[in-house]
Structure formats: structure tokens, C-alpha cells
Amino acid sequence: MTRPFDSFVMFAEMRTGSNFLEANLNALAGVTCHGEVFNPVFIGKKDQTELFGITLADREEDPLRLLRRLRERSSGLPGFRYFHDHDPRVFDLVMDDPRCAKIVLTRNPIESYVSLKIAQATGQWKLTNPKNLKQAKARFDPAEFAGHLDEVQQFQIRLLHALQARGQTAFYIDYDDIPDLAVLNGLAAFLGIDSRLEKVDASLTVQNPEPLGEKVTNLAAMEQTLARLDRFNLSRTPNFEPRRNAAIPGYVAASAAPLLFQPVKGAPVQPLVDWLATFGGVERDFTHKTLRQWKRAHPGHRSFTVLRHPLDRAHRAFWELEQGAMAQEQRNVLSRVHGVHLPKPGQPYTDPKDRHAAFLAFLRFLKRNLAGQTGFKTDAGWATQTAILQGFAQFQQPDLVLREDTLPQGLAFLAAETGLPAPEVTLPRDACDDALDTIRDGELEEAARDAYQKDYQSFGFFPKR
Template sequence: MTGFTSFVMFAEMRTGSNFLEANLNALEGVECHGEVFNPHFMGKKDNLSLWGIDIAQRDADPFPVLAAMRAATPGLAGFRCFHDHDARVIDAVLADPACAKIILTRNPVESYVSLKIAQDTGQWKLQNAAKLKSARAHFDAAEFEAHLRTAQEFQLYLLHGLQVSGQTAFYIDYEDLNDLEVLNGLAAFLGIPARLEVTDPKLKKQNPEEIAEKVTNPAEMEHSLARLDRFNLARTPNFEPRRTPGIPGFVAAADAPLLYMPLRGGPEAEVRAWLGRLGAGGIMTDFAQKTLRQWKRQNGGHRSFTVLRHPLLRVYAAFQDAVMAGGDLHRLLVRSYKLDLPAPDQALTAEEERAAFLAVLRWLKLYLSGQTGQKIDPRFASQTAVLQGFAQFQGPDAVLREERLAEGLAWLCAETDVAMPDFTEDNALPDALARIHDREIEDAAREAYQRDYVGYGFGRWRG
């Protein structure tokens, strides 16, 4: 297609997007403005405004930024976009046939290791080879699988959006970035008459060694990767095969045919501890779709289960874990959404904690309805949505209720002919919530989690 009015480069961290942007900007009539919709800055690191629009205004309504970018740019304007950037913008540009799509991919093992090294060294771009900072990364299997799953899910989302709207994209891999003919093919795709004579000389490739030389535990890495279907690591645009969200978090008893499918924010620690006491003891974790199917075949008569928690208690657990413990979400809520939250990990009075929790609950109503542009953290996702996600692979045999959990676990043991060990409840969380609970808190939770309250028949939390 020709006649594009803008473009978007869909990529991820450490896929070569800086280098591709530099080459695009070397083409006359093209300007890529960086990560315009990064949650923490606009365009480039530490920049908090563009075209007279600041980051708070952008987060409230991103579409004037798109219009301003196009109006202020002579020629074809574009930006880089990653999976965790504003979801409203991703959906809008994905559906717009006048916005050209460039999809940049990289072998996920390479991008993961590169990301770990950059995090360790603090060096994200290299322009002077004499200033190269070297390091070797530790390969963490669970962390890599999460990295891979995120990349796959985003690629599948993009693919589906292109398919249903009858569009195509220009796919380019990291290994193609130094191929002048490919880059000039991209210029032709964009409808730009200019061509490159050389690739951008300023940015240098970091860590060009073999992948095994870039990690401290290559043998462990190879063993971990052997569990995965090799096609998960292929360079195909849609990263087949499709994987089910949540499978790596499933937990099985090592000596009983019981599989726990956790709902984040539920009584995970208590159930894991109980599973570890079944039979001879121990648990199995870090499943992939392949290994989970193997476990099911090897454990005839198995039962799978999950545990529903009252939405208010569950969101309070997520509030403590994802917000008050500090981190990116706390910073985002304070800076971009102007929530008056106390500093992380400080002692709070009941009134201070109640005010912070109520502010987050009110924000969650916007967040869960897609009005903030932020990706949904699984700890805050509705239990309805998570159970629907399980069903993409296979739903649980039993959906237990936390308030009758010991009874439900005993039933599962009877079903599988396993002796029922003691189940220990932890009352610390409900006791903490009871300290700040009132009708206003309850009403705000119901507003945010209407699907769970209505769909699963939850009444008021009575503490």
C-alpha cells in the first residue's frame, strides 16, 4: 500500500529498534520520534513533553499527541511502540490502514540475554566502541519464559489485528538490520522515494559474542531451553505455537495427581504449602504446555482446581504487593495519575492506608475498563478474565471458594484417593483489611470488579 500518513514500529526492548530508528531518520522525508507512548517518558528518556503536550495530558487522552505528531512533522511521522505502551494507541494505529506497520523481531533468547546485560551494565546504546561495558548475564529459566510469553502474546495480538482488518505489515528481523537492500525495501514499503547508501554508522552492536559466551550458566540455559518446543524460538512473525497465559504458574503435587491453577492475589502460599504436604511431599512448578501435557498423561485420574477469593480481599492483597511495596506501578500512579500515595514500605495509620487503598480502587475502575492505556497486571485482572484465559488451554475441574477451602480440598483428596493433610489458613490479610474496611471501600471494589461480584455471586465482604 502507498499513501501512508504515518507509521508505527512495533518492537520490544533489545530488538534493535534504536538502530532501525536511526536508519529511518536517515531517509529524507521520514522522522521517527522514539517511544512517544512509553509509560515513563515521551520520545526519549527523561523527556516529559512533546509538541506542547505533557505526559499527564498524554495519559489522559493520547490521541491529540498522534495528531500533533503528524501535524508537526514534515514528511512521514512515526514512533516506536512496545507491548507495554498505551493500549489505546496500539489498538488505534493497528486498525488504521493509513498508518504503516513495521514489525521488528529478534530471537527471544538473544533479546533476553541482551536485556539482562544492559540492566547489569546500565549501557543501553553504544556509539563509541571504546566505551563498551561488558558483562555476562545469569539465565533465569522462569524469567525467560515470561519474556518469551510476553513477546509471543504481543505478536499474536498484532497478527490478529492485521488479519481481521485485511492489512499487512513489513516484518524485519534483528539480523536483517544491516542489510541495505532490506532497509531500502522498507523505504519502498513506506512509499518513500529516498534510499540509503550506507547504514547508520553511529550505533555499534553490543555483545556480539556467541550466546553461550554471554551467560554465566550456559549448561543450565541449554537444559531449560530443551523443555521448549524449538519453534517457540523461531523467527516466524507470529511465534507459533500459541501458548496459554498462566501455565508456567501452575503448581502440581509431586506425589499426588492434583494440579493447582492459581488466581494471582488468591491464597497461593497456603495452597502451595498444602500441596507440598500431600503424599511423600514436594511440588512441581515451571510448567510449559508440553510438560503440562506430559504430567497429565502420567497422572491418570488427575484433578485440577483453582480458588476464588472475595474480590475485595483479593484486590487488597494486590494493592499491598503491587503498589505499597513500591516499584513501577507506584511511581506511575503518583506521577501520571496524581494519586496521593504514601511512600512504599512506610508504617501507616489505618486512615492513611484506607485513603491510599480507596484512591487505587477508584483508579482501578478506569484501569480495568481500558481507559488508562496500561496493560492489565494479572494481580488486578478480574477473576472472570483469568478463568477465561485458563480455558484457552483447559479449564479447571473444580473452582473452589476460599471461605470453604478446607472442605473443597478434602473433596479433591477423596476424588483422587489421597490422604488429606492439614490445611492452615493465614488470617493476617483479612485482619489487616478489617482495620480499614467500610461501606465506601466495599462500594469502590464493587464498581471496579462488577463482573466478579455479579458473575460469581459475591456479596459484601464481612471481614
């Protein structure tokens, strides 16, 4: 009988039990799971930079080549793990292949978030010997969890839609189902594998078996945040996670005025929050439900956002990298593969020529990244502002789109629209602005226009020089 699949992909996230499930898949005769083959900073496993003769640079150039090589040179049924922040080009490649089996591993997002925080604190990502267990408690951060939940949910929705649109199905398995031998053998049957497990793999040990409340230092804050989730918007994903627009947790509203700010990451944010705070304070960390409640309580409300010139905004993202943002492994790939030579965190550029060269390389990287030609996830801090506003429109479009360069006039108009006084807004300059002014030239302007053609065309930006 012909086997139904030639390969498989395990869709999962960090701290969902993917190592445990991979160990059990590899215990099946005729199955090989090669790990995180399309992780942005390694191939398969930590510190590994080559697989089947394909290097990181080769994979960055053409991920399909590695995908083909994996299928051609593996014995039995080969597969790999894929997370939402892995090479985005690979998603459609596997989804378009009906002979690639899809396994979807899920876990309660609050459990995976707390587990992730503990692993980050201890540096221990998997455990084979209980004697080596490192213990710590996590501090629950409401805003960070909202971002985590949104990323997980949006990817689940995208995955479900992709399966539906292609007439395919997946084998869904939850973290708590992995120790169930019957479920694991059911997965083997789904994959079309004749072999079965006689016992669950015991090479890995559960790291934090304690009740959730014992794993965090601020249980009350966690309970308060979880109580605010809109649990009636649960109909789309098989693991029943609440759907939400990616930007809503970041919205900021005036408490005593009908004004709602929809921030664009990388554009001015804190000065606008301070401006709104003059109207009796601010409200934030919204869900769909609480934002609708705020709207009902503020009839005649107006929403607005603020755009920043693409070159200035790209430099802001570059500045954050210079200060140490992004994991060191990813910084290494930026340098090795894309020629973006960043200084060590806390040691800024001393020569403007070095900054200019690195920033120019970063702009060229952005052009490829925004075109879906790199293995890096597009960060919200450098995504096109056009795409961000399209994301807002999934819930609501802002009534007013303001520009950083004319912000005082724009806010005065907004205040007049709602019959309010217009407090002054302060946009302080900082070292990032000064650093850009020392290197701004026509070459950088042209590179920014090349990377952000959509924003220049949509919003009419022009060189500042």
C-alpha cells in the same frame, strides 16, 4: 503519485534493536520516528513528559489527541515505536488505520532476554562510544524467561491476527537484518519514501557481541530450559516463536497424585503449593508438551484454582506497590496522574488515613485500567479473576473453582473426589491482611465492587464487613 501511508508504527520490544532501527529510519529524508510516544512513564524518550504541547496527563486522558497531533505537526512521514506494554488503547487506533504502515521488528527471544538482563545489571541501555561500554553477565531464570517468552508470543499472535482480520500486511524485519542496507532500503520502498540510505547508521554500537553462552553465568540451566520448549507448535507467527497459553508455566502439579493447581496471581498460591507438596512433591514450569505428559501419567486427574475476595486481592496488589513493586517512573505517573500517592519503598504508611486515601485512589485507578481507559498494561495481579479463568480456558478450564474463605472444605472435597487423604492447609495471616483490616470500610467495599463488577456478578462476592 500518492504516498501509500500517512504515518507508521514500529512494533517492537525491549532489546530487539528498536533504537538502531529508529536511527536508520531517521536517517531517511522525509521520515521522523518520535520514539516511544505511548510509553506509560514518558513521551518519546526518557524523562520527556510533553510532545507537541500534549502532556502526560493529557495523553492519559485521550491518547488519540496526541496521535492526531503527531500526524498533523510532523513533517514528512511520522511514526513511533510501540511495545506490548505501552498504552493498550493505541493498539486498535493504529490497527484500524490502513494508512498507518506497520513495521514488525523481532529478535530471538532468548537473545533479547539475556540482553535485557545485562542492561538491567549495567544500567546501560544504548551505546554510542565503545570506550564507555559496561560489561556484566546475566543469570538465566527459567520462570522469568517463560514469562518473557509468553508475553512476546502472545503479543505477536494478537498482532498477526489483527493484521489478518483487517486485510493488512506489515514489513517484518529481524534484529539481524537491521545492518543489511538492502533490507533497510526495502523498508523505505515499503513506506513509499523516495529517499534511500547510502550506508547504515553508525551512531550506535552493538553492546554485547559475544556468543550467547558467554553472556550468562548458568549456561547449563539455560540449555536445559530451552531443550524443553515445544518446538513443534510454531505455525502461527512469522518469527517462529513457540505459542503457549500464558498461564501454563505457572501451573503446579503433585508428583505422586492426580492434582493440578492453576494459580490466580494475587490469590493464595504458596499455601496450595505446600499442600500439593505433601503428595510426594510438586512439578512445575510446564510447557504444553510436558503438561500433556503429566496428564497422561496421572489418569483421573483433577485441576483446581482458588479465588480471593476482590477487595483483599486488590489490596494485595496495592501492598506490593507499597513495598516497592513497579518501576519508579510508573509509580510517579500513578501519583501525578491518578492520585495514588505511594510511600518510598521500605517506608510503609504510618497513618491509616493515608493508606485508606491511597488505596481508595488505587481502586478508582483500577476501575479505569480494567475498562481500558489508562495507558498502563493490566497486570495479572489486578486483572479480573473472570478474565484469568477465561485465559485458563484457552487450554483447559479448572475442574473445581475454590474460594479462599472456605478453602479447607474445598480441598477436602477435592481430595475425596480423587480418593486421597486431605492434609490440612494453612493460610497464615500477614502484615498485608492486618493493614487492610485497619482501614476496611463501606467506601472501600463500594469502590472494589465498582472496579470489579464482573467478578462480583460472576462469582457472587459480597462485602465482608
